[in-house]
Amino acid sequence: MSGPLIEARGITRVIDGKPPTTLVADIDFAMTPGEFVAITGPSGSGKSSLLYLLGLLDTPTKGEVLVNGVATCGLNEEARASMRLSQLGFVFQFHFLLPEFSAMENVMLPMRALGGRSEAQMQKRAFEILESLGLADHAFKRPDQMSGGQRQRVAIARSLANDPLVILADEPTGNLDTHSSAQVLAIMRGIVDSSRESDRKAIVIVTHDLDLAAKADRRVHIVDGKIAATPE
Amino acid sequence: MNLTFSIALTHVRARVRQTIVGIVGVATGVGFSVMMAALMEGSQNDFITQLVDALPHISVTDQRREPPRQPSEDAYDAAEIRGLSTPVTRPGIKNPYAIIASIEAWGAGAVAPSVQSKAVLRFAGRDTAASVIGVDPRLEIYVSKLGTQIISGSLDDLYKTSNAIILGDGLARKIGARVGNSVALVGGVGRTVSANVVALSHSGVNQIDESQSYTLIKTAQILAGQTGLVNEIRIKTPNAMDAREIAMRVEAETGYKALSWLEANEDLMSALQIRNFIMYAVVSAILLVASFGTYNIISTITHEKTRDIAIMKSIGLPAKLVRRIFVVEGLVIGVLGVLIGWALGLAMSWGMAQVEFKSPFMDATRLPILYAPLHYAIAGGVALLASAVAGYFPARKAASLMPVDIIRGAS
Structure with a gap:
């Protein structure tokens, strides 16, 4: 695959109000397979808003977002949801796991929604992903029985469930201690580095942790909703 | 799942x-x-x-909705009639058994004749007014609950003696009579009949139990002084809610007033x-x-x-x-x-x-x-x-x- 996995062409997002608020303005962005991109910027600069637009969680007021070459702005919500389910994975600052479900069940949720696998296959895959993230012993625990780092790793496992092209992470280490942050970062780096050549994944991560950003392949700095020169 | x-x-x-x-x-x-x-x-x-339960579904009586037309009303375009007198005795239903047979023929329901009369009941020096209803016990059981309301005896006990009477238990209590006692009935035309109390009835409604008594049709006719009199035909329809329609048909066919329980309790x-x-x-x-x-x-x-x-x-x-x-x-x-x-x-x-x-x-x-x-x-x-x-x-x-x-x- 040679084209960009996600491409934003002049996207702007304005929230209606008096006065209207511009979250991101006229941004061009592309990420190619195998890339680990960090979006940085001060609080309120629009970095999370950009991530939500790239991840089809929000729709730009102007411009176009292409996922794997497909223009998405004209798609209805069901089609966008289907694209999120099959091609994108999300990790949020707050783990956003379903609290009544075990780690296994949370990881299996996207697989069950997508279909195409038997229950046994889904269980096997969910357990393998959890095991690869060092969570084999916690597979049947609910989120409230796990630590913050463990929950975030389960969220990463869930984002990998349907073998997505791109994983979008919004401050995934924002609530974690140094050790857990390092662990999560290593896992993410590993996901990109270990993906097969024919099926290279990409990760885009929003962070204001400059140490974390420094470990990315590329850094995009946002100020006032616009891409700015990356500070040294 | x-x-x-x-x-x-x-x-x-x-x-x-x-x-x-x-x-x-x-x-x-x-x-x-x-x-x-x-x-x-x-x-x-x-x-x-x-x-x-308190009334037959339909009661056909010897009355008419409209007063009978006088011959002069038919003969002239306008007629003024004054001083018409009503008969002292009730006219009764003409050919009651033919009417019963005709009603039964089209399946209106169970039908039974009865005689409604009033009397003064006299026992041990006490007098009290009472309704005396002459019934045919063999047919009555199909049109009313009287058969199931008899205590201290049975409805068929009316056949036991020539002038047998069943008293409402409240009525019996009021005059102090018991089963086996002989009471005197004084009819509206002054005729007195001596009757033996053979049973007591209990409907559960005090107003009925304190005022009603039952005899054979013949005894009630003697009391009313009108042999062969039948002044009410009782009908129990298969469905109580159809009583109004059936009553209308009976009235149209017989000319007599047929009052359904629905009409009687319209209010x-x-x-x-x-x-x-x-x-x-x-x-x-x-x-x-x-x-x-x-x-x-x-x-x-x-x-x-x-x-x-x-x-x-x-x-x-x-x-x-x-x-x-x-x-x-x-x-x-x-x-x-x-x-x-x-x-x-x-x-x-x-x-x-x-x-x-x-x-x-x-x-x-x-x-x-x-x-x-x-x-x-x-x-x-x-x-x-x-x-x-x-x-x-x-x-x-x-x-x-x-x-x-x-x-x-x-x-």
């Missing part, structure tokens, strides 16, 4: 306290609706039954219509309040899951699947609540049926309860609908939001 059911059941199982509150809310609404409907409709049916039936309206209004209000309760509880549960809805949508679960999950959750709570509510309603209805009331005018009675499957179906159906709607609308609202709006709010 299907993903929708799997998520819905996990939610229901995991939030035990909320689920129990939801189920109890639905069950209470359904239970009280069922109990109130059983009580209201039971009491109405009981009221109608008492009305129906009460009008009151019953108002009562019906009140009953349905009360039961509907209970159902409505219960539905709001159900809606409130289940929609609160759904609202609390707004963040979960955003999570599911951000992962890519379709909005319709998310909505379905909460409808199923509402229905699971609704179904469990309805089942428990039915049991609760049944138990409360049974409990109400055990409450006994005593009245100076009636026998001791229990609250009349109607166990009607329709009540259970309506209460259950409304509760299930409220549960499904309560799951659907909040979930629809949450699912229609862009997930990012909720995620931003949550973070």
Whole structure:
């Protein structure tokens, strides 16, 4: 695959109000397979808003977002949801796991929604992903029985469930201690580095942790909703 | 298991306290609706039954709706008639047994002749006015409940002696007579008949039991001084509610006034219509309040899951699947609540049926309860609908939001 996995062409997002608020303005962005991109910027600069637009969680007021070459702005919500389910994975600052479900069940949720696998296959895959993230012993625990780092790793496992092209992470280490942050970062780096050549994944991560950003392949700095020169 | 059911059941199982509150809310609404409907409709049916039992379904009497036309009215265009006198004795129904045969022929129902007369009952120096109804015991049992209301003897005991009489137990008590005593009956034309008390009747309505007595038709005819007199034909229709239509046909065919129990109690039936309206209004209000309760509880549960809805949508679960999950959750709570509510309603209805009331005018009675499957179906159906709607609308609202709006709010 040679084209960009996600491409934003002049996207702007304005929230209606008096006065209207511009979250991101006229941004061009592309990420190619195998890339680990960090979006940085001060609080309120629009970095999370950009991530939500790239991840089809929000729709730009102007411009176009292409996922794997497909223009998405004209798609209805069901089609966008289907694209999120099959091609994108999300990790949020707050783990956003379903609290009544075990780690296994949370990881299996996207697989069950997508279909195409038997229950046994889904269980096997969910357990393998959890095991690869060092969570084999916690597979049947609910989120409230796990630590913050463990929950975030389960969220990463869930984002990998349907073998997505791109994983979008919004401050995934924002609530974690140094050790857990390092662990999560290593896992993410590993996901990109270990993906097969024919099926290279990409990760885009929003962070204001400059140490974390420094470990990315590329850094995009946002100020006032616009891409700015990356500070040294 | 299907993903929708799997998520819905996990939610229901995991939030035990909320689920129990939801189920109890639905069950209470359904239970009280069922109990109130059983009580209201039971009491109405009981009221109608008492009305129906107190009178024959149709009473054909020797009266006419309109006074008979005078020959002069037919002969001239205008006639003024003055000083018409009514006969002293009742005319009676002409050819009563031919009329009975004709009514029976087209299947109006069970038919029996009777003679209605008044008399003064005299015993041990006490006089009291009483209705004396001449009946044919072999036919009477098909048109009234008299056969089942006899105490201390039987209806057939009227055949035991030549002038046998059955007294209402209140009437017997009033004059101090017992079975085996001989009482004197003084008829309207002054004729006195000595009659033997062979049995007592008890209808449960004091007004009837203190004033009515029963003899053979022949004895009542002697008392009225009119041999061969039959002044009432009683009809019991297969369905009491058809009495009005059948009475109209009987009246059209015979020319005699045929009064159905519905017409005789028209004022009460009008009151019953108002009562019906009140009953349905009360039961509907209970159902409505219960539905709001159900809606409130289940929609609160759904609202609390707004963040979960955003999570599911951000992962890519379709909005319709998310909505379905909460409808199923509402229905699971609704179904469990309805089942428990039915049991609760049944138990409360049974409990109400055990409450006994005593009245100076009636026998001791229990609250009349109607166990009607329709009540259970309506209460259950409304509760299930409220549960499904309560799951659907909040979930629809949450699912229609862009997930990012909720995620931003949550973070």
